[in-house]
Amino acid sequence: MAPFDFAPLARRYAQGERLRVNLREPDHNRVRPEPFDKAQDRLREAESKGAPSSSRLNLAGFCATVPHMSSTLIKNIGTLVTGMLEDPLRDADSVLVADGVIQEIGNGLSGGADRTIDANGTTVVPGLIDSHSHPTFGNFTPAQNSMGWITHYMHGGVTSIISAGELHVPGLPLPPDPLCAVSLAIVAKRCWDNLRPTGVRVHGGTLLLVPGLEEKDFDTIDGAGIRLVKFIFYDYSLLPTGEAERYVKWARARDIKVKIHSGGVSRSGVSQVAGVDIVKAIDPDVIGHSTGGPIPMPEEDLRRIVAETEYYVEICTSGNLRMGMVLTEAVRQHGAEARVLVGTDTPGGTGVVPRGILREICFLASLGGITPEHAVAMATGNTGRAHGLDLGIIAEGRPADLVIMDRITGSVSTDALDSFAKGDLPGISVVMIDGELTVAGRSQQTPPPERGVVISG
Numbered sequence: 001m002a003p004f005d006f007a008p009l010a011r012r013y014a015q016g017e018r019l020r021v022n023l024r025e026p027d028h029n030r031v032r033p034e035p036f037d038k039a040q041d042r043l044r045e046a047e048s049k050g051a052p053s054s055s056r057l058n059l060a061g062f063c064a065t066v067p068h069m070s071s072t073l074i075k076n077i078g079t080l081v082t083g084m085l086e087d088p089l090r091d092a093d094s095v096l097v098a099d100g101v102i103q104e105i106g107n108g109l110s111g112g113a114d115r116t117i118d119a120n121g122t123t124v125v126p127g128l129i130d131s132h133s134h135p136t137f138g139n140f141t142p143a144q145n146s147m148g149w150i151t152h153y154m155h156g157g158v159t160s161i162i163s164a165g166e167l168h169v170p171g172l173p174l175p176p177d178p179l180c181a182v183s184l185a186i187v188a189k190r191c192w193d194n195l196r197p198t199g200v201r202v203h204g205g206t207l208l209l210v211p212g213l214e215e216k217d218f219d220t221i222d223g224a225g226i227r228l229v230k231f232i233f234y235d236y237s238l239l240p241t242g243e244a245e246r247y248v249k250w251a252r253a254r255d256i257k258v259k260i261h262s263g264g265v266s267r268s269g270v271s272q273v274a275g276v277d278i279v280k281a282i283d284p285d286v287i288g289h290s291t292g293g294p295i296p297m298p299e300e301d302l303r304r305i306v307a308e309t310e311y312y313v314e315i316c317t318s319g320n321l322r323m324g325m326v327l328t329e330a331v332r333q334h335g336a337e338a339r340v341l342v343g344t345d346t347p348g349g350t351g352v353v354p355r356g357i358l359r360e361i362c363f364l365a366s367l368g369g370i371t372p373e374h375a376v377a378m379a380t381g382n383t384g385r386a387h388g389l390d391l392g393i394i395a396e397g398r399p400a401d402l403v404i405m406d407r408i409t410g411s412v413s414t415d416a417l418d419s420f421a422k423g424d425l426p427g428i429s430v431v432m433i434d435g436e437l438t439v440a441g442r443s444q445q446t447p448p449p450e451r452g453v454v455i456s457g
């Protein structure tokens with residue numbers, strides 16, 4: 001991320017504008033809009049105490065953005081799903097959003113917001129996070145020659161996307177050499193920092209780990225703000241050299257998470273096979289598509305990963321349904337619900353699946369023995385926590401990424417959560433990202449919910 005340029009803001013502030021800035025601290029648990037001068041003072045004070053320069057502070061997650069200056073009151077909420085596994089439902093019927101951040105949650109909130117959304121007794125959940133995506137550049141995927149796919153996913157409730165590697169770039173040598181892998185990660189990261197199709201955050205630039213990388217390469221990606229690396233094309237016959245172990249150590253030293261492609265070979269045909277033994281030897285943070293993407297590891301390997309390790313385990317739209325049942329059974333047996341992440345592993349051979357995350361929540365809640373509110377948490381708060389992001393949680397101080405949904409007319413369910421429990425898709429009426437409405441009344445990708453919302457202001 002480029003150093004935050006205060007100069008234009010300073011000019012506007014000097015001209016009397018009541019400017020505020022969101023400062024996201026390194027622990028990125030809280031985001032609060034602050035008056036411009038106060039925010040600037042805090043950054044300068046940190047620097048005077050020996051903290052790295054402001055550019056470095058940005059890279060450490062001390063991220064300054066200019067918030068949207070609008071406010072929205074969502075009232076008459078029937079069910080508020082928090083995205084927090086330990087406390088998944090909150091007794092509240094109103095959420096006040098201002099400057100892109102959730103300011104207040106309670107019952108019967110009223111007041112002078114710029115805009116009011118009457119949720120009409122329906123359900124509010126956090127914006128969904130796709131834990132495993134394969135973007136390339138922009139709102140186009142060469143994997144299925146599809147334009148606008150990120151916008152379509154947003155209409156399926158997805159507000160953030162985490163790249164599992166930009167490996168669909170046409171002509172990319174597979175595996176890439178170290179320079180190519182690092183260069184691609186940097187270019188992708190820079191581009192995604194600068195582009196949010198329909199408001200969707202894309203955490204891009206995930207480094208594909210290949211033999212021959214050096215520690216300075218990890219400095220380079222750290223400096224660019226990249227927070228994820230992935231084993232997929234690495235040659236595991238090199239494990240005895242200790243190189244992969246060093247990669248994991250270098251990543252951890254920089255607070256960069258490590259993901260591994262698990263199971264059989266991918267569509268590329270050149271990825272490496274990884275079951276429990278390889279996974280344990282690598283010691284990653286996240287087991288990518290643990291139930292297959294598309295080919296899973298053997299059943300016993302998956303059971304052992306759940307029982308014997310603490311790794312996050314993804315379930316993806318690209319996976320094997322039978323192994324999804326194996327995973328959920330093992331997760332329930334070992335109380336490992338906090339380790340389950342939900343992704344699509346698309347675009348790819350599975351296609352472009354805008355309702356993919358919704359379908360995974362349906363699977364978990366209707367067949368996997370997971371409560372619907374916990375299934376939502378797996379697709380939101382769990383994924384945010386696993387990747388060190390402050391996303392996927394509805395709580396005061398968090399970014400205002402929300403989805404409003406209800407049962408679809410004709411469903412045997414009573415509301416959105418009951419729809420998930422019965423395996424029915426809910427219908428989406430509203431998607432909000434950073435406090436701004438990106439879907440206002442009707443999703444293009446779900447049938448309309450039975451109870452609509454009323455938006456005024």
Ligand SMILES: [Zn+2]
Nearest residue numbers: 132164293345
């Ligand atoms: Zn993948």
